[in-house]
Amino acid sequence: MSTAREKMLAAVRASQPGALPLPTVPLFDGEASVEKFIALLESIGAQAIQLPHLSQLAATVARCYPNERRVASDLLPATVAVAATTPAATLATIDLAVLRGAFGVAENGSIWLPEAAMLHRALPTVAQHLAIVLDQHALVATMHQAYARLNGQPGGYGTFLAGPSKTADIEQSLVIGAHGARSLLVLLH
Amino acid sequence: MSQPQNHAQRSDLFLLDEERTTWHDETLWFVRQKRDRAVYATPEFQELRQLASDIKDHTLSRLAEYLEQFEDAALANGVRVHWAADAAEHNRIVLGIVRQAGASRVVKSKSMLTEECHLNPHLLAHGVEVIDSDLGERIIQLRDEAPSHVVLPAIHLKKEDVGETFWQHLGTEKGLTDPQQLTEAARQHLRAKFLAAEVAISGVNFAIAETGSVVVCTNEGNADLAIGLARVHIACMGMEKLLPRLSDLAVFTRLLTRSATGQPITTYTSHFTKPLPGRELHVVIVDNGRSQQLGRPDFRASLKCIRCGACMNTCPVYRRSGGHSYDFTIPGPIGAILSPNIDMRKHASLPFASTLCGSCTDVCPVKIDIHTQLYKWRQVLGAEGMLPASKKYSMKLLSRVLARPALFKAGGAAARLGLRFVPHALSHAPGYNPWAIARELPAPPKQSFRDWHAAQAATPAPTV
Ligand code: SF4
Numbered sequence: 040m041s042t043a044r045e046k047m048l049a050a051v052r053a054s055q056p057g058a059l060p061l062p063t064v065p066l067f068d069g070e071a072s073v074e075k076f077i078a079l080l081e082s083i084g085a086q087a088i089q090l091p092h093l094s095q096l097a098a099t100v101a102r103c104y105p106n107e108r109r110v111a112s113d114l115l116p117a118t119v120a121v122a123a124t125t126p127a128a129t130l131a132t133i134d135l136a137v138l139r140g141a142f143g144v145a146e147n148g149s150i151w152l153p154e155a156a157m158l159h160r161a162l163p164t165v166a167q168h169l170a171i172v173l174d175q176h177a178l179v180a181t182m183h184q185a186y187a188r189l190n191g192q193p194g195g196y197g198t199f200l201a202g203p204s205k206t207a208d209i210e211q212s213l214v215i216g217a218h219g220a221r222s223l224l225v226l227l228h
Numbered sequence: 229m230s231q232p233q234n235h236a237q238r239s240d241l242f243l244l245d246e247e248r249t250t251w252h253d254e255t256l257w258f259v260r261q262k263r264d265r266a267v268y269a270t271p272e273f274q275e276l277r278q279l280a281s282d283i284k285d286h287t288l289s290r291l292a293e294y295l296e297q298f299e300d301a302a303l304a305n306g307v308r309v310h311w312a313a314d315a316a317e318h319n320r321i322v323l324g325i326v327r328q329a330g331a332s333r334v335v336k337s338k339s340m341l342t343e344e345c346h347l348n349p350h351l352l353a354h355g356v357e358v359i360d361s362d363l364g365e366r367i368i369q370l371r372d373e374a375p376s377h378v379v380l381p382a383i384h385l386k387k388e389d390v391g392e393t394f395w396q397h398l399g400t401e402k403g404l405t406d407p408q409q410l411t412e413a414a415r416q417h418l419r420a421k422f423l424a425a426e427v428a429i430s431g432v433n434f435a436i437a438e439t440g441s442v443v444v445c446t447n448e449g450n451a452d453l454a455i456g457l458a459r460v461h462i463a464c465m466g467m468e469k470l471l472p473r474l475s476d477l478a479v480f481t482r483l484l485t486r487s488a489t490g491q492p493i494t495t496y497t498s499h500f501t502k503p504l505p506g507r508e509l510h511v512v513i514v515d516n517g518r519s520q521q522l523g524r525p526d527f528r529a530s531l532k533c534i535r536c537g538a539c540m541n542t543c544p545v546y547r548r549s550g551g552h553s554y555d556f557t558i559p560g561p562i563g564a565i566l567s568p569n570i571d572m573r574k575h576a577s578l579p580f581a582s583t584l585c586g587s588c589t590d591v592c593p594v595k596i597d598i599h600t601q602l603y604k605w606r607q608v609l610g611a612e613g614m615l616p617a618s619k620k621y622s623m624k625l626l627s628r629v630l631a632r633p634a635l636f637k638a639g640g641a642a643a644r645l646g647l648r649f650v651p652h653a654l655s656h657a658p659g660y661n662p663w664a665i666a667r668e669l670p671a672p673p674k675q676s677f678r679d680w681h682a683a684q685a686a687t688p689a690p691t692v
Contacts, residue, residue: 044311047467047515051292054523059289061472062282064479067272079492123504127423127457146270146482147492160504161456164449164496165422182478182493191474193441195305195502199481201493204449208364208380210387211255212407217363218415218422219449219496 066187069180071145073227076178079148083202084215085223089175093228100137100170103224107134107168111158114139114172121158130159136166140200140225142177144185149201150225151185153194160196164204169220171200175227234577234616239549248386253547255383260541262490263591270486279479281595284532287470288522294437294470295513301440302511305502310512315345318514322347322429322462325510326356329460331426335418337444337451338362339431340378340535341464341514344557347429358429359421361450363414370397376551378558379488379537384550418450428454432465433534434480435511438473441501442511445484445494452498460508463500467513468522468531480534483593487536521569526604530565532594539588539598545581554578561588565601568609576614579605637678644672 077087090099097115104110111121111133119133138157140150150171157163179185185199204219215221232238243249267273287294299309310325312318318341326334334351336342336358348369351358360369364382368375370393375381382390387405394400400413430451434443442463444451455461471477477497485491503509522528540546540560551559556567556575561582567575579602588598609615629635675683 043313043317046313047311047513047519048292048295050313050515050519051295051467051522054519055291056289056525056528059286060282061286062279064279064283064475065275069271083491083495130457131419131423144493149493149497159456161453164453164456182482183475186475186478189474191438193439193474193499193501195504196498196500198452198496198498199493201491201495201497203495204447205495206363206411206448207489208362208367208382209390209407209410210385211259211380211383212387214408214411216415217411217448217450218361218418218453 064183067181067183069146071178071180071184073175073178076143076145076148076175077227079145080202080223080225083148084205084213085148085202085225087225087227090226090228093172096137096172096226096228099226100135103170104135104168109134110137111135111162111166112137113158121162123159125159127161127165130161130165133162133166135168135170136162136220137170137172138163140171140173140177142179142185142188143173143225144180144182144199145178146181147201149185149199151189152198152200154196155194157196163198163200164219166220168222168224169203170224170226172226172228235549235553235555235581236577238553238555239581242384242550242553243548249548249550251386252384252550256541256547259380259489260538260591263487263538263541264490266486266490266492270482273483273486276479276483277593277595280483280534280593281532283471283476283479284594285529287472288468288528288531291467291470291522294472295467297437298435298440298470299513301436301438303440305440306509307440307503308508308510310510312512312514312516314516315514318345318464318512318516319347319350321512322464323351323354323356325460325462325508326351326427329427329508331460332356333421333425334358334427334429335361335421335425335450335454335458336429337431337446337454338365338381339429339464340375340557341431341466342429343375344516345464345514347464359418359425361418361422361454362446362448363411363450366414366418367393370394374552374557376559377537377540378535378560384552422450422453422457425454425458427460427462428458429462429464430455432463432469432511433484434471434477435465435469436472436474436477437470439501441474441499443477444498444500445481445496446498447491447495449496452496455500459506460510461500461503462510462512464512464514467515467518468533484534484536487538487591487593517570521566524569527565527569527601529596530562530569530598530601532596533562533566534594536593538591538593542587542591544583544585544587549581554581561598561602562596565598565605568605572609572612573614576609577616579603579609580616580619637676640676640678644674644676 203223206217376384546560564578586599
């Protein structure tokens, strides 16, 4: 194998101190209510709607996005078909993606979005707007609970998504819509 | 004016613009206050800091084993793992991957490591277009400047500066200063770059030994967008980024952004574990002085840093001297303890760019004893004969006086008398007393402590 590898590992072995213990991290818990989750979502620039029933999804999306015509989704009738092989030029034209989130984290308003739910790895960021459908019973209180739920299996790619893309790089003024989605709507059912 | 040689001289340049200095100071203090609000709202925050510190201590104590475990897991995931002992090797490896991919267009998300290695100039010199995609990084790239903060790379600039830069480089309207419109212009400009890039380079916030994953945290979504579109992803990581278990991320994701900006978590906390079929994920593990720092017991803890920037935001010196005054990739208190490890002589003034107030240590989410290390570096620099001249001679004189009680006594008496008569213009004469540039002397007491104590001892103690 590469000599750099051997050199680096030897240098680390020569430098590292005697083994110190690895602590057990408590599974800190807390409030995992829908109210808290929605409050957090709103504080990080996302919007939330509670659907009385999942059957209202298509109608609600149509009402919330009257001008977004190019829609990618596996949850409602889509106008752009997206798969893992869809070329960038097609992805770039998508106005809205409607995807299913796996579970939400009440302490920070984030939602675990596994690769399987994304249709294409770039879709959640390349779409101009993003709507996430989430079962409101699928909420955990803290990141500890969230990683316990992943159980050491993060999949090929997955992200904790917390609100729309944002930046404050110009004079610390918050601007929503940096490079990823310009808005995030969470549809809870 | 000749090239400024040390931190104090470079700070002078920053301080020339008083209004901007005040803005910089207040803005960063505001970020620190946001951090405080987020911290107070998290009941177990102090416990988390201790856990984070202990997990990092443990990982560093078994770093070689974890590096091997990470490599095994990553290889099993179809990831290609590269090892770079120094910056030059890192740059060579990255260029090699780009060439192998037949690529000439690269987008890069935020990575202090690639700044440290000066990757951009290397790629540019070999005909590769590299575009920084984080908004703040793109702004400073267009201006040909270095980042001045680890989380807020363009915090030294005002919106007027950004407007001017975008007018020159992106063709926006002259005089545009609205952050919303400026950001939109950058979004449009960078979208085209994202779509065209063949290779995406990212930094690594955390690497997980157990799963072989690399985790990248951004607010803008630039890393995910670029990586999701490009065929090849190169993740560049310092070897200290490892964590043993996936679940350890709970501790660190809870601490990182609360400490950095007061957000509960970054917008995107993304876990890259396996490349898709037909795509490539390369991880470049870099030493570049880290194993040496690991071997210095007094300074090893600096490798626990998660680059949250909290120590900068809180530092009274950083806030009033700006990131560029440190002249090192990582500025602020943490930069001042990392830099002498790289080049002691060049960065000898940085451990002195501190009041040793300890505020950095108080806010550090991984409990690095930053101000103690600053103090220890001063001892090392003193022993190596690298003290700044102004400190060297005054310290020598002071130690001679302190070692001779009679001399100290005589000097005190002279000062008490003398200072009463020395005109302000003389005690504060420019060039003679740099300490007095922005300070006033206290009024000299009439009696020395020694005389006072003798008088007290002569009077009988009061009975209770
Ligand atoms: S030293 Fe601590 S406070 Fe400073 S950037 Fe690193 S982790 Fe944050």
